[in-house]
Amino acid sequence: MQTLQVDLGTRSYPIYIGRGLLDDGALLARHIVGRQVAIVSNETVAPLYLQRLSAALADFKQTHIVLPDGEAHKNWETLQLIFDGLLQARHDRRTTVIALGGGVIGDMAGFAAACYQRGVNFIQVPTTLLSQVDSSVGGKTGINHPLGKNMIGAFYQPQAVLIDTASLATLPARELSAGLAEVIKYGLICDEPFLGWLETNIDALRQLDDAALSEAIERSCAAKARVVGADERESGIRATLNLGHTFGHAIETHMGYGVWLHGEAVGAGTVMALEMSRRLGWIAEAERDRGIRLLRRAGLPVVPPQEMTPEHFLEHMAVDKKVLDGQLRLVLLQRLGEAVVTADYPREALQATLTTDYAGLVDSLGDA
Amino acid sequence: MQTLQVDLGTRSYPIYIGRGLLDDGALLARHIVGRQVAIVSNETVAPLYLQRLSAALADFKQTHIVLPDGEAHKNWETLQLIFDGLLQARHDRRTTVIALGGGVIGDMAGFAAACYQRGVNFIQVPTTLLSQVDSSVGGKTGINHPLGKNMIGAFYQPQAVLIDTASLATLPARELSAGLAEVIKYGLICDEPFLGWLETNIDALRQLDDAALSEAIERSCAAKARVVGADERESGIRATLNLGHTFGHAIETHMGYGVWLHGEAVGAGTVMALEMSRRLGWIAEAERDRGIRLLRRAGLPVVPPQEMTPEHFLEHMAVDKKVLDGQLRLVLLQRLGEAVVTADYPREALQATLTTDYAGLVDSLGDA
Numbered sequence: 001m002q003t004l005q006v007d008l009g010t011r012s013y014p015i016y017i018g019r020g021l022l023d024d025g026a027l028l029a030r031h032i033v034g035r036q037v038a039i040v041s042n043e044t045v046a047p048l049y050l051q052r053l054s055a056a057l058a059d060f061k062q063t064h065i066v067l068p069d070g071e072a073h074k075n076w077e078t079l080q081l082i083f084d085g086l087l088q089a090r091h092d093r094r095t096t097v098i099a100l101g102g103g104v105i106g107d108m109a110g111f112a113a114a115c116y117q118r119g120v121n122f123i124q125v126p127t128t129l130l131s132q133v134d135s136s137v138g139g140k141t142g143i144n145h146p147l148g149k150n151m152i153g154a155f156y157q158p159q160a161v162l163i164d165t166a167s168l169a170t171l172p173a174r175e176l177s178a179g180l181a182e183v184i185k186y187g188l189i190c191d192e193p194f195l196g197w198l199e200t201n202i203d204a205l206r207q208l209d210d211a212a213l214s215e216a217i218e219r220s221c222a223a224k225a226r227v228v229g230a231d232e233r234e235s236g237i238r239a240t241l242n243l244g245h246t247f248g249h250a251i252e253t254h255m256g257y258g259v260w261l262h263g264e265a266v267g268a269g270t271v272m273a274l275e276m277s278r279r280l281g282w283i284a285e286a287e288r289d290r291g292i293r294l295l296r297r298a299g300l301p302v303v304p305p306q307e308m309t310p311e312h313f314l315e316h317m318a319v320d321k322k323v324l325d326g327q328l329r330l331v332l333l334q335r336l337g338e339a340v341v342t343a344d345y346p347r348e349a350l351q352a353t354l355t356t357d358y359a360g361l362v363d364s365l366g367d368a
Numbered sequence: 369m370q371t372l373q374v375d376l377g378t379r380s381y382p383i384y385i386g387r388g389l390l391d392d393g394a395l396l397a398r399h400i401v402g403r404q405v406a407i408v409s410n411e412t413v414a415p416l417y418l419q420r421l422s423a424a425l426a427d428f429k430q431t432h433i434v435l436p437d438g439e440a441h442k443n444w445e446t447l448q449l450i451f452d453g454l455l456q457a458r459h460d461r462r463t464t465v466i467a468l469g470g471g472v473i474g475d476m477a478g479f480a481a482a483c484y485q486r487g488v489n490f491i492q493v494p495t496t497l498l499s500q501v502d503s504s505v506g507g508k509t510g511i512n513h514p515l516g517k518n519m520i521g522a523f524y525q526p527q528a529v530l531i532d533t534a535s536l537a538t539l540p541a542r543e544l545s546a547g548l549a550e551v552i553k554y555g556l557i558c559d560e561p562f563l564g565w566l567e568t569n570i571d572a573l574r575q576l577d578d579a580a581l582s583e584a585i586e587r588s589c590a591a592k593a594r595v596v597g598a599d600e601r602e603s604g605i606r607a608t609l610n611l612g613h614t615f616g617h618a619i620e621t622h623m624g625y626g627v628w629l630h631g632e633a634v635g636a637g638t639v640m641a642l643e644m645s646r647r648l649g650w651i652a653e654a655e656r657d658r659g660i661r662l663l664r665r666a667g668l669p670v671v672p673p674q675e676m677t678p679e680h681f682l683e684h685m686a687v688d689k690k691v692l693d694g695q696l697r698l699v700l701l702q703r704l705g706e707a708v709v710t711a712d713y714p715r716e717a718l719q720a721t722l723t724t725d726y727a728g729l730v731d732s733l734g735d736a
Contacts, residue, residue, distance in 0.1 A: 092691040092693065116520065118521045
């Protein structure tokens with residue numbers, strides 16, 4: 001087992017990474033203060049892992065709350081099911097909410113924990129690659145609003161993150177690829193050598209090689225913990241973790257939550273951020289193409305939806321959380337391995353980015 | 369103008385108290401960082417004060433969000449109207465939400481500010497006595513759940529609290545009395561001399577004497593600021609501010625939100641807390657009666673609803689936020705001017721408190 005630490009003063013917490021941690025009740029119990037726990041999962045993950053986690057926590061009074069699966073359910077109505085379950089079973093302020101599932105479950109269970117009786121403890125047990133490398137770490141919780149993704153939420157840190165790498169064995173290939181979008185992101189924004197490692201290991205990762213997965217998760221979590229420790233509430237550098245996300249959120253919102261997986265939208269969105277960085281002369285065409293090739297090899301879509309016009313993008317991006325005083329800030333690359341957040345770019349560069357023929361661009365890369 | 373300070377480190381903020389502060393745009397502007405503000409009010413208060421506040425903030429881009437009035441609307445559906453208004457007008461993270469109204473508006477606008485884009489600034493402009501002396505100070509925000517009052521919320525501090533005492537001129541007498549329940553509370557829990565002052569000035573307060581109101585508000589806010597500064601997240605002494613509230617919340621939830629005003633339920637609930645403290649031998653009968661007489665002179669109900677059985681109370685109190693590991697903690701008085709929070713009482717004392725004939729008890733006090 002590897003242990004990383006997210007350093008946030010009194011809100012610091014460990015990230016445990018290892019095979020079979022789901023069954024380690026003693027490890028979990030260290031982070032539970034009361035006698036009650038509520039395990040929040042979904043209809044896909046619960047049949048696979050809920051019984052095992054429940055058995056590991058046999059000493060506690062448990063409530064199980066199983067939600068419908070998918071980003072389309074990351075809304076108030078579903079969140080209310082968590083509150084209903086907690087109140088019906090009379091969970092008090094000393095309860096611990098445990099999120100067992102992917103990013104949607106972690107975001108919703110964490111937000112419910114942040115709001116229930118104005119805040120109770122929670123623990124993240126992420127079971128998808130995306131949630132293990134990104135969303136379970138750093139305390140961003142929330143739900144979607146019909147007008148914008150993650151618009152309602154809280155910064156609320158867990159007591160611990162417990163990553164059982166064995167849980168990836170049951171992950172659909174499409175979801176694995178979606179998780180790789182966030183893994184690749186860390187290479188692009190702050191760890192150029194990691195890009196090289198990923199180019200070597202991308203096939204092993206897609207074949208669920210355990211050593212490769214563990215290393216990718218550790219390096220990703222270490223990067224995330226570093227950035228979050230430096231800027232918990234995203235007043236600066238943390239925003240660089242959103243590379244590709246402003247374009248990606250526009251795709252998710254426009255297509256309908258859940259039609260494109262979050263990681264898929266981030267994949268195509270990252271291609272757009274690479275293209276815009278190239279148009280500004282910050283990265284070379286070969287660097288852009290290096291990024292696109294890696295995303296493609298990860299099994300990700302690298303072309304935004306045909307049906308989306310530049311106007312669609314601009315409309316959705318206008319409510320992005322990185323808009324300040326009416327200025328849309330974008331995460332762009334100054335070079336591979338170094339991202340910046342800036343509103344200081346010519347509007348024409350953005351317009352050109354939105355009108356680029358991505359299908360043609362990707363075709364021209366060939367299969368290499 | 370008087371200025372008090374709530375000391376919470378980086379989250380410290382001032383409470384301004386004075387006549388006509390609603391028109392002091394410069395004072396407000398000191399606490400606004402961006403160019404956008406959203407004023408959240410209700411259908412009763414908006415016609416009285418929204419235009420004046422809006423004029424004072426003429427330099428800012430404004431959105432006005434007017435909600436239905438009353439505790440019955442302190443729920444998710446109404447909260448959603450705030451998010452809708454913020455998103456439709458494209459408020460970004462630098463926006464400031466301004467709560468103009470009573471406790472329900474402050475709680476909801478504050479919770480919306482806590483959750484919108486994971487947290488934006490907000491300012492409290494309380495217009496009722498109850499919100500001026502209690503709910504606008506200290507950062508408790510939230511909404512009700514059908515199974516329990518204030519069950520969903522956040523600790524989220526405002527940038528400033530601006531109390532225009534002149535706004536009480538339009539407050540219905542019933543609401544003024546409801547506010548006095550919380551004023552009297554401070555005397556009972558931590559300021560015995562204030563009780564004597566209130567006995568002298570209660571009629572002046574009910575007649576809206578400005579000097580008396582200003583002093584009552586200042587002393588109440590000073591007490592609240594002291595307690596909140598010592599225990600922001602209610603791990604200890606802050607819970608004493610809930611004298612009468614556990615019984616009172618049961619009344620509010622059972623009768624249907626809004627049927628009894630919050631302060632009215634606290635009035636009757638405080639009588640129950642006084643009675644239980646006497647049964648434990650902590651206060652004398654004469655002290656209990658002194659408290660009841662003052663609450664009655666404030667125009668408050670001092671007898672719980674006839675239709676509520678002990679079982680009703682126990683059922684609603686079982687989900688109180690002061691329940692820990694199944695133990696219901698109650699705020700009781702060790703003497704007038706000193707409250708404790710304790711789960712260490714004989715169950716029979718609680719049972720006897722719930723079966724007391726309050727109508728008979730109050731009748732026996734006579735009119736003196």
